[in-house]
């Protein structure tokens with residue numbers, strides 16, 4: 001079992017955060033896109 005599998009199992013879901021402007025994936029604790037400095041971060045729960 002890989003580390004990612006273990007994390008998924010522990011959290012029970014996968015959260016995805018990405019910039020609404022340019023689509024860059026960002027860490028969940030970031031509130032501004034590092035690529036375009038847009039502050040609209042989309043949050044998806046997969």
Ligand SMILES: [Zn+2]
Nearest residue numbers: 019022033036
């Ligand atoms: Zn962006």
